[in-house]
Amino acid sequence: xxxxxxxxxxxxxxxxxxxxxxxxxxxxxxxxxxxxxxxxxxxxxxxxxxxxxxxxxxxxxxxxxxxxxxxxxxxxxxxxxxxxxxxxxxxxxxxxxxxxxxxxxxxxxxxxxxxxxxxxxxxxxxxxxxxxxxxxxxxxxxxxxxxxxxxxxxxxxxxxxxxxxxxxxxxxxxxxxxxxxxxxxxxxxx
Amino acid sequence: xxxxxxxxxxxxxxxxxxxxxxxxxxxxxxxxxxxxxxxxxxxxxxxxxxxxxxxxxxxxxxxxxxxxxxxxxxxxxxxxxxxxxxxxxxxxxxxxxxxxxxxxxxxxxxxxxxxxxxxxxxxxxxxxxxxxxxxxxxxxxxxxxxxxxxxxxxxxxxxxxxxxxxxxxxxxxxxxxxxxxxxxxxxxxxxxxxxxxxxxxxxxxxxxxxxxxxxxxxxxxxxxxxxxxxxxxxxxxxxxxxxxxxxxxxxxxxxxxxxxxxxxxxxxxxxxxxxxxxxxxxxxxxxxxxxxxxxxxxxxxxxxxxxxxxxxxxxxxxxxxxxxxxxxxxxxxxxxxxxxxxxxxxxxxxxxxxxxxxxxxxxxxxxxxxxxxxxxxxxxxxxxxxxxxxxxxxxxxxxxxxxxxxxxxxxxxxxxxxxxxxxxxxxxxxxxxxxxxxxxxxxxxxxxxxxxxxxxxxxxxxxxxxxxxxxxxxxxxxxxxxxxxxxxxxxxxxxxxxxxxxxxxxxxxxxxxxxxxxxxxxxxxxxxxxxxxxxxxxxxxxxxxxxxxxxxxxxxxxxxxx
Numbered sequence: 101x102x103x104x105x106x107x108x109x110x111x112x113x114x115x116x117x118x119x120x121x122x123x124x125x126x127x128x129x130x131x132x133x134x135x136x137x138x139x140x141x142x143x144x145x146x147x148x149x150x151x152x153x154x155x156x157x158x159x160x161x162x163x164x165x166x167x168x169x170x171x172x173x174x175x176x177x178x179x180x181x182x183x184x185x186x187x188x189x190x191x192x193x194x195x196x197x198x199x200x201x202x203x204x205x206x207x208x209x210x211x212x213x214x215x216x217x218x219x220x221x222x223x224x225x226x227x228x229x230x231x232x233x234x235x236x237x238x239x240x241x242x243x244x245x246x247x248x249x250x251x252x253x254x255x256x257x258x259x260x261x262x263x264x265x266x267x268x269x270x271x272x273x274x275x276x277x278x279x280x281x282x283x284x285x286x287x288x289x290x
Numbered sequence: 291x292x293x294x295x296x297x298x299x300x301x302x303x304x305x306x307x308x309x310x311x312x313x314x315x316x317x318x319x320x321x322x323x324x325x326x327x328x329x330x331x332x333x334x335x336x337x338x339x340x341x342x343x344x345x346x347x348x349x350x351x352x353x354x355x356x357x358x359x360x361x362x363x364x365x366x367x368x369x370x371x372x373x374x375x376x377x378x379x380x381x382x383x384x385x386x387x388x389x390x391x392x393x394x395x396x397x398x399x400x401x402x403x404x405x406x407x408x409x410x411x412x413x414x415x416x417x418x419x420x421x422x423x424x425x426x427x428x429x430x431x432x433x434x435x436x437x438x439x440x441x442x443x444x445x446x447x448x449x450x451x452x453x454x455x456x457x458x459x460x461x462x463x464x465x466x467x468x469x470x471x472x473x474x475x476x477x478x479x480x481x482x483x484x485x486x487x488x489x490x491x492x493x494x495x496x497x498x499x500x501x502x503x504x505x506x507x508x509x510x511x512x513x514x515x516x517x518x519x520x521x522x523x524x525x526x527x528x529x530x531x532x533x534x535x536x537x538x539x540x541x542x543x544x545x546x547x548x549x550x551x552x553x554x555x556x557x558x559x560x561x562x563x564x565x566x567x568x569x570x571x572x573x574x575x576x577x578x579x580x581x582x583x584x585x586x587x588x589x590x591x592x593x594x595x596x597x598x599x600x601x602x603x604x605x606x607x608x609x610x611x612x613x614x615x616x617x618x619x620x621x622x623x624x625x626x627x628x629x630x631x632x633x634x635x636x637x638x639x640x641x642x643x644x645x646x647x648x649x650x651x652x653x654x655x656x657x658x659x660x661x662x663x664x665x666x667x668x669x670x671x672x673x674x675x676x677x678x679x680x681x682x683x684x685x686x687x688x689x690x691x692x693x694x695x696x697x698x699x700x701x702x703x704x705x706x707x708x709x710x711x712x713x714x715x716x717x718x719x720x721x722x723x724x725x726x727x728x729x730x731x732x733x734x735x736x737x738x739x740x741x742x743x744x745x746x747x748x749x750x751x752x753x754x755x756x757x758x759x760x761x762x763x764x765x766x767x768x769x770x771x772x773x774x775x776x777x778x779x780x781x782x783x784x785x786x787x788x789x790x791x792x793x794x795x796x797x798x799x800x801x802x803x804x805x806x807x808x809x810x811x812x813x814x815x816x817x818x819x820x821x822x823x824x825x826x827x828x829x830x831x832x833x834x835x836x837x838x839x840x841x842x843x844x845x846x847x848x849x850x851x852x
Contacts, residue, residue, distance in 0.1 A: 242447035
């Protein structure tokens with residue numbers, strides 16, 4: 101389900117190599133995280149473990165200690181039903197939060213992202229992964245995602261273009277704190 | 291009317307380009323059916339029984355004559371010369387080609403129109419009263435608020451993939467004509483004791499499989515908070531609305547499951563974070579938008595026009611039309627006119643390109659170049675001088691738009707049904723035609739008086755059958771088309787869901803059954819009592835007895851319970 105080699109990453113509006121590997125919800129022999137075993141910083145390919153929320157909550161203390169001693173980055177992924185408020189006090193520790201879209205029509209992740217950015221002030225990398233394609237990127241970027249794991253069989257390079265689908269937006273979102281109606285006059289004068 | 295500035299134009303143009311690209315990628319096989327479906331739906335494009343269907347947005351039901359002429363040209367060029375006006379004040383094209391859809395959208399964009407979010411699980415067209423701005427009972431003009439909400443909801447990035455579709459209606463009158471109690475959010479404009487404008491907020495109304503009347507979650511929301519408050523409602527819904535079963539995915543199910551108080555508490559708690567953020571509306575914006583809905587240059591006219599009064603006395607047919615199709619206006623000497631799209635021979639709500647062009651001409655000549663679409667699927671000229679009513683009537687007769695039956699039994703709301711719609715269980719248009727046929731006596735219709743009859747071809751209830759004095763619902767019974775009948779429903783402030791009278795009927799029996807229901811009413815009514823009032827007073831049983839005593843076929847299936 102989460103075979104990273106089939107995906108293409110867009111980060112900072114550029115194609116990029118992905119140095120994370122997703123650890124599924126339940127115990128996984130490589131990640132070990134959900135088993136109470138002390139985690140390794142990377143897998144055999146040198147990729148960092150992206151942990152499910154449950155794994156993070158379970159081993160939070162040892163993972164933080166590992167980051168402090170080895171400097172290895174920390175990443176957590178959220179399912180659509182996961183409450184982002186559970187990460188509220190850990191945000192400064194996290195280098196990556198990824199939000200899973202099991203189907204692209206499941207829009208819960210858009211609210212998850214909005215809350216992480218607007219409500220809780222998360223500033224690190226926020227990634228959309230799962231059923232993620234070109235035609236969702238504009239909205240995903242507006243709610244605060246800055247990295248996108250384009251799913252298998254889709255053209256990530258072509259998908260980049262859609263980040264510029266619209267020149268302007270009416271309403272506020274993470275990317276634009278001021279609604280168009282507060283900017284119309286100033287733009288007309290400019 | 292709202293006039294686009296360069297931002298509005300740029301946004302709609304970008305949408306046309308985006309959809310053109312998506313359509314081309316679909317045709318090249320780069321997008322699968324599943325990937326393309328939500329994209330085309332959010333551009334109004336369905337795949338229907340015979341051809342795609344394109345639903346064009348008519349924001350809050352307002353059209354300029356230039357826009358209506360463009361719609362006429364579009365149905366002539368890209369379709370079969372007619373379109374279908376819907377209960378949500380939109381226009382549906384029945385026979386466009388998929389590959390032509392981007393061109394149609396480009397034609398629409400030129401006249402400041404679009405098909406954005408007319409379908410799909412997103413925020414749909416914002417609807418309101420078709421007499422907005424001219425109604426005598428108007429407290430606040432709802433149109434600027436509907437436009438402000440339209441802009442806020444257009445391409446809202448967080449709410450494009452909701453659990454299910456989401457409909458918002460705004461009413462600015464004491465008598466609700468926008469059906470706000472059967473919308474996901476119903477906004478009632480109110481003025482408080484200090485003269486401040488605000489909204490009573492209702493959520494969780496809706497028809498369909500589980501018809502429910504909206505619940506009030508706020509008595510008075512000051513106007514400047516309307517966008518942030520809606521955002522809070524939508525966020526709670528987007529996060530917690532059910533996604534496992536499309537029939538239980540509307541916000542009404544969430545409100546019911548949580549309870550109104552708990553739902554309201556969650557909204558208030560979410561809103562506490564959004565209140566007074568930059569998304570809060572400004573006086574300047576409301577003024578900017580409201581200035582585009584300012585009253586037209588009305589002439590100072592006497593309250594009563596003598597020539598009009600004379601014509602009323604001289605011409606019985608004209609007087610009858612005035613009685614049903616002409617409505618009071620807040621400005622002396624003016625009236626609002628309903629042009630009926632319920633003439634026999636055309637499907638209810640349908641209009642031809644010739645009729646559209648004709649109405650555009652009438653609007654230019656008599657009504658400041660503007661037209662409204664009513665949710666009862668008629669057209670309205672909102673600002674006609676009394677002195678011009680006779681000319682308007684004659685022209686409307688020539689166009690086949692002068693059926694003097696507004697609000698009467700044959701002013702039916704009817705969905706396209708099984709003839710067009712792939713969701714339908716049964717046809718609705720032949721039923722409508724048979725009823726039109728049966729009740730073609732004007733004197734009889736006028737004697738029956740105010741009575742709504744609505745027909746839906748399936749449980750999705752596009753024909754609002756639940757809210758009609760007599761509602762007809764098409765049901766599928768082992769592959770055969772049957773019709774279930776409800777009575778006693780109504781729209782407006784006291785909106786009420788009708789009650790099923792019993793087992794369903796075969797298509798051929800429906801006109802008889804309707805006639806039996808009407809006869810029951812006529813024999814039982816008290817002086818001045820309307821159909822639904824008689825139903826309230828005497829209950830279902832007398833209607834039921836009569837309906838089944840005559841029409842019951844021997845091979846009826848058991849009681850419907852759909």
